[in-house]
Amino acid sequence: xxxxxxxxxxxxxxxxxxxxxxxxxxxxxxxxxxxxxxxxxxxxxxxxxxxxxxxxxxxxxxxxxxxxxxxxxxxxxxxxxxxxxxxxxxxxxxxxxxxxxxxxxxxxxxxxxxxxxxxxxxxxxxxxxxxxxxxxxxxxxxxxxxxxxxxxxxxxxxxxxxxxxxxxxxxxxxxxxxxxxxxxxxxxxxxxxxxxxxxxxxxxxxxxxxxxxxxx
Numbered sequence: 338x339x340x341x342x343x344x345x346x347x348x349x350x351x352x353x354x355x356x357x358x359x360x361x362x363x364x365x366x367x368x369x370x371x372x373x374x375x376x377x378x379x380x381x382x383x384x385x386x387x388x389x390x391x392x393x394x395x396x397x398x399x400x401x402x403x404x405x406x407x408x409x410x411x412x413x414x415x416x417x418x419x420x421x422x423x424x425x426x427x428x429x430x431x432x433x434x435x436x437x438x439x440x441x442x443x444x445x446x447x448x449x450x451x452x453x454x455x456x457x458x459x460x461x462x463x464x465x466x467x468x469x470x471x472x473x474x475x476x477x478x479x480x481x482x483x484x485x486x487x488x489x490x491x492x493x494x495x496x497x498x499x500x501x502x503x504x505x506x507x508x509x510x511x512x513x514x515x516x517x518x519x520x521x522x523x524x525x526x527x528x529x530x531x532x533x534x535x536x537x538x539x540x541x542x543x544x545x546x547x548x549x550x551x552x553x
Contacts, residue, residue: 340377344384351444351468353388354381361408363426364394366418381406387469388449396422396434397453399462405469411453414439433461 344352359367360374381389382404389408395418400408414437422432437456442449453462 341380341384344380344386347384350447351388351449352384352386353390354386355390357391358393359391359408359410360389361400361403361428362391362394362410363398363400363423363428363432364396364410364418365421365423367394368423368426369428378404385469388466390440394418394421396432397438397440397461398422398429398433399431399453399464400428401430407466409440411438411440413437431462 340354344354358370358373360378361369380386386406389406391408391410392412394410395412395416396410397413398410400410402408413434417437418434420434422429422434424432431453433453433455438453438461440451440453442451444450447468449466449468451462451464451466452460455461
């Protein structure tokens, strides 16, 4: 899939995905595309997407964050389906389905400032989002790693991301694909349940409260 390659190759801090059919929507006419969600959501989580913008349902909806990702349905810029938001869906953080509306956004550093503006000029929703950052614990879980009871977590990630992530996290960078100790280290990780990503990869081991044990 082209999206997977583009997301993987991107080194941008902010990753914002735009497409038509919503993974999450309270629309009574269309609603959430569950089959598409099954395919795309794992990619968004894996490659650290912060915001997803969709249309299809003709209203404005800011969905409650799903697994740390902010979803918007912005489908009423040119046509309105009045009263079509299902207020009982449990998904809606803010919805507007009584007039046409569009969304404007500005990014400054780690913050995204957004406003949803109705045809009349009224601001119907606004807020500030902070870009998604993967913590050591969530990073390990998303890589499919298991705690072996020794008080440490491990992850393997494509080398293009490893250096940047190590600079921002309290981690021990344990080598790259050219490192002479890499085969032994990779074997240690695999034996403990790590799912190593394909291609060139660097390994990052997160320190726990009890510290990283030696001897691996």
